[in-house]
Amino acid sequence: MLKTIIVAPLVLLFALFTAQVSAAPKIEHWTTVNGLRVYYVPAPELPMLDMRLIFAAGSARDGAKPGLAMLTNAMLDKGAAGLSEDQLAEQFEAIGAVFSSSTSNDMGWAGLRTITLEKEQQAALELWLKVVSKPDFPQKDFERVQKLALVDLQGEKQDPASLGGKAFYQALYGDHPYGQPENGTEASVQALKVDDLKAFYQQHYVAKNGLLAIVGAVDRAQAEALAEKVSGALPVGEAAAALPEVKPLTEAKTVKIPYPSTQAHILVGQVGNKRGDEDFFTLYMGNQVLGGSGFTSRLMKEIRNDRGLSYSVYSYFAPSAQLGVFQVGLQTKLEQTDEALKVVRDVLGKFQQDGPTAEELEASKKDVSGGFPLRTANNSQIVEYIGMIGFYQLPLDYLDTFTTKVNALTREQITEAFTRRVQPDKMVTVIVGGDEK
């Protein structure tokens, strides 16, 4: 009901790398009869329910058909069990239910949010089950979705940030599946056929390849019944094979993309870490000091506060099933490109060598552990967390032990991890903006 204000936040928030914790909700876990893993947190306070069904069906599974995972996921609600997209949308919206779905490099997921009045919840569940287990992939709707995907690809060409992001992944990963664009290329999207999508769906959207996250005003017995119902609608299937390992870069690479923007968009980075990685905590805390904590990070201090070079500057590790990215990003007016890049490299090099100061680490520990209750304060956040924990099969006490693990870290451990895992002389640098020279 609020007018969308032109919000002017001082830093960008990058949710994907914030592996934070909360006054940890207790996660209950079990497996359904046909092999679907279930993760459940009761939240009785509000009459609403969130469910998220997640599969190892992300773009890393595209194979030779970039865009396949994304389009398959986008087609779920375009017609199911004989109902058209219009009918599905009308029925969800008539009861105030919200269907959502998306993909990342590792995952493909479908979500439901509903109020828990008996009639509405029942209707929402039935409808959602049709969408997730009986999608029709109608030819006509596929052609429209394909066309929209092509418009998106065209739109990226007027967005220097997207151009830079894509070039970064490509330069970093080469032939590895993580290097392919999640939304494909014009040629690959055009070449997709409905049968490709159906085959992808049938292989990947199966009980043994997924998990269900449940958060809301349902008790354990109700959650078990829900889970059996959901998994009963899915074929058993097989879990997807592990993704190939990532090979780190062996030399530095620079990619320049000319563009008539007023700013240069700069990305610097390399491969980072995995979910469940032994260096996860050291890299996470090191990065908090370097560029992950927002206002107080070193990059923010040097680039923005001391020099006024950029509105936003950040660094993050995006841990994935295989080695994800480590990235530093900023934008600055064209004339300042070299200056900004030099500061980034200096900060990065110095940090990699010396690590955080004792003071910085202490402050960062206070920040991360003091912020503990903020990260899982509402149902939306919790369903996302338990989905992540379930997908990567992290320990169920991941949230409970996070603070303890963070607080036990020493400067030396962090410096050692950065020395071992970060190679300032073997980074990808992408610059979008400026002319051909």
Add this chain to the structure above:
Amino acid sequence: MQVPVHEYKLDNGLKVLVKQDKRAPIAVVQLWYKVGSSYEHNGSTGLSHVVEHMMFKGTQKYPTGEFNRIIAENGAEDNAFTGQDYTAYYQVIAADRLEVAFELESDRVRNLTLPPAEFKKEIEVVKEERRWRTEDKPTSLTREQFEAVAFLNSPYKNPVIGWMADLDAMQVEDLRAWYERWYAPNNATLVVVGDVEPEKVLELAKKYYGSLKPTENIPPPKPQTEVEQKGVRTIKVKAPAELPYIMMGYKVPGMINAKEKWEPYALEMLASILDGGNSSRLSKELIRGKEIASSASAWYSGFGRLPDLFSLSGMPTKGEKLETVKAALLEQVEKLRNEPVTADELARAKAQVIASEIYERDSQQNQANVLGTLETVGLGYKLADEYVDNILAITPEQIQAVAKKYLIEDSLTIAELDPQPIDPNKPKNTRSFVR
């Protein structure tokens, strides 16, 4: 299941609103000032937003950098936002550390030092922000110019972030004057939502805010009432881009000035019929159906301090022309004028409003935003309690009536983005602005 809002007023005029939400041991603390871009004048646009940036640059007690350091030390989230009608500063913090937020925020109501050296750097940051938000984004650029043309003398014509020339010319003294004029306890509302005890919040408010001196005679902003539009306005915006884009807006009343109290609610429902989910008309008929648009949206909010626009926008899909999308959007408007909406459509729109009321309570921030906005624009936070009932009372006839009365060509502004080739060797800033 309305949760009561506890309302207090300190002797110095500060209003305090507290709402309990015990689902997690956290609290959202927001300080809302009645000042934003619509209070600004030609040549001085962007002042409220730049003050926002400078709010983090120190007081006597907590010099530059200290605010952020202490916030981080307490694991809190902290930020601020500036809109047309308000500026709000907030912290999300563990409920047992509430006092930290009160101490820091109250200190900068009156004691900002505005160091010139910090200003010099920070204004460059704001310019980078403007480049990033607007200059290099063709649709944002179109929106900015659309608003500048839709309004002749209403201050809603100015961008919140300010025009680049105004940022270039801004002096730290301008900020000081702006800060001294508007940033006072009697021009602010403190909103706290979370795992807190209202009486304890009041006690803390008295302790930290109670001694702040109010500003006498804060002059209310001059009316700057938009002159009546005398016919359709059309502009083209040329910019390097791949995809064309259209924005259209009709002058409509808001809650604050509507002579008929129901009209803004009817306009909200009208927007919802067009664009309130995947089953709404624009999705169903323009994106699916005729398959002419890759995106299409309708937007209205009655919660401004001043009357605003009912706006529509769209982007053609591959192989379609902007003209076709424009005609289709106008056809949708025509249809709303000619026929009442169906009972089913309206029921769906209403069901979504009811469900959203519940979902909104999942976020403490959203709850605080509602209270803060309503209070700050002058509508009063109690409006939130009647909102759903007022929406549910709307009839198809009322929706048709507002469409007939307000969605008329004489009050329409249209902006079209005319994509220019993306040639990296062409000099920048060659956009023309054709009226």
